[in-house]
Amino acid sequence: MRLNFWFISSFFISLVVAIPIFTVFTSFFENTINSYEIFKDSFLYEYIFNSLVLLIGVLILTLIIGTSCAYLVSFYNFFGSNFFKWALILSFAVPAYIYAYSLTAFFENYGTLYSILKNLFGEGNYNQYIPKFDGMFGAIISISFSLFGYVYVLTRASFHYQSENLIEIGKNLGFSKKKSLFSIILPSARPAIVAGLSLVAMETLSDFGAVSFFGISTLTTGIYNSWVSLDDLAFANQLSFFLLIFILALFLIENLSRKKAQYHSPSRGGLKKKKKTNLYGIKAFLAFLICSIVFIASFIFPVVQMLYWTIIFPENFINLNIKQLIINSFYLIFFTSLILLVFSFLSNYGNRITRSKILNSFATFSITGYAIPGIILAVACITFISWLDNSISQFFEFKSLKKIFIGSIFGLVIVYFIRFYSLAFNGIKSGYQRINRSVDENSYLLGYSKFKTFFEIHIPYLKNSIFLIGILITIEVIKELPITLILRPFNFETFATTAYVFASQDLLEAAAVPSLFLILIASTFILITSKYILKD
């Protein structure tokens, strides 16, 4: 194994990202304050069981919604198919906790639906007939509609790059549409589907806002309870440890399932443009119906509910300093995207050219930091910085390490970096998987240096990936709640923290204004670049 710049830098990045994981792992063996025994017996299984039920529910729903929409808009022409192609990614703009607020506001006793029914049909006891979307069911719905976009975007991109040749071979072999879907199209899109689902799984397991709103005892609410109420950080870390085990298992499954398959697009012959099938009659209507239900449920519904609140309680809109919130959010987004892109390129390129198995497994390990609930990630970083401060400052005359990292934009961006590293890393990684290694070899043969290969071959090849990652990071940062809440400097608010603070004071109507802006800004950003992500 040769030690060179790439190796050292990507090793170093993986190390930084892995710090919180090590902190959680080492705290696992610390003593807890008695509560562990009590919880272990009665509640640990319940937490794990509920987390698993939630996970399975969300995975099934996002798989069905994400792949079916991707399939419909990629292979068929029907009324609105071009509209839905980009409209469906707007669901990215709605965080699960805001979806949960909307779901509750609409269906609760004397909620929006009650008002609508009352205005239409007059007084009546409608509450008992209105379905209540709460508990586990409400959480699965909220999280699924806010996350299916990951599966949709990645699967659609993969369908787009699929060779028409493969499908034509199927046709020549006499495959029916159904058979070619299940034997050719879906299997060859598997890496994308699995990548989308693993993002969904990580987000689901670390969701706190929606599950706590619906009152479900999962690992994350267990962590919160044991930390905030029982003041037992060690037990909180032990629960995070279980979460990490789940995630690690997910990654192993993903890696094993992909091991034997090569999914590069063929470098010879190029891409043959796919011909979309035109749908007519009932089939066209069904395709339209499915896509519009998903679009309305995932995006229009929460936006309209928030808009409705903003209109009937206008004072909340007038009292909010929106300009400052916009400046704060974009400040964070810019720096986070910049360092995430630079460093995940470094790490991926290092992995690609060293082909080191150790480095590769270390990187795979480090991106599981994404699964650590933001709340624990923030605390793990505070713990680590304090430890570093105490041990380093003894040797150097450097006293203010804590001040640099904690309660500063710098510290916030670093923890964002750790949290969203897997998003950037995986994005670049799957982009790289589409570049055949022989491209690199050709470049070297033609006398290009490794740096020149990187800047003049890889970067142009990966432009799509970079933009997609940039969007995903923007959406994530603007929606991010727990890390911002804990590590933000005094008097520094984002839309997410403002919405949260209002919601926690039982002022959901006031939370509607920052929520609405959060959704609109995120949507605008998606729309600006949607042509680029979905370029055909």
Place this chain on the structure above:
Amino acid sequence: MLQKAQWSKEILDKVPSNLRSDYWIGIAKRARIFYYSPERVSKSDLENLTYESLADKKWKGRIVIRKSDNIYNQSLVASLIENNGKDKTIKWAKSFVNNMARSPKGNDRAQILAVAAGEADIAVANTYYYALMLSGQKGEEQKLAAKKVLPYFPNQNDRGVHMNISGASLLKFSPNKNNAIKLIDFLLTKEAQEHIVNNTFEYPMADDVLPNKLVPGNDLNFKQDNNTDVKIYWDKQKEALKIMLSSGWK
């Protein structure tokens, strides 16, 4: 995390001793009371009703309250442990959970709305939520719904209704300690108390200010629990949560 503070004599006069410590001080009060449906709860049911007697079998399937992770509930149960002892509270919690109309969910307002909608007959919630609903700030539907239920102050013939505070304290490394104490002094003046009372719908700490008219018990003609020290809400919080969770209080 907090530092000890020397409260001024004025402050000590205004704030009852069970609502302050060396580290923090109450600046406003709230009570955790019951809300019942006058259609489904009879006068005899209401006679001498206490937190303790909500564990009676006659309330089976009729009570709504929020989750055990909620701090108001933890404080309430801590106060029960303090007043009745741990063993009795464990028994109480088990029977109380059996009486719940549904698995706990939603905030305090959602409990009141559940009674209004007929899902349950009695709700446990803080006083200011009801005033908030009556004020119309939560919309017309909630205002009408709030009028379908009535507030009830429990434990009037014994220790009084469970009280809690909004408080202020000094952070350990606070750089402007003197100004911080001045701010707290100000929060207890008539001017600040009037502002607090009319915006949060809490009860005032200062005697020279009246509660907002929409708050239940705005004449302050009800017995408050002035003996249970708010300090124990924290001391017994973990114990309370464990009792709640192990009795199946979600």
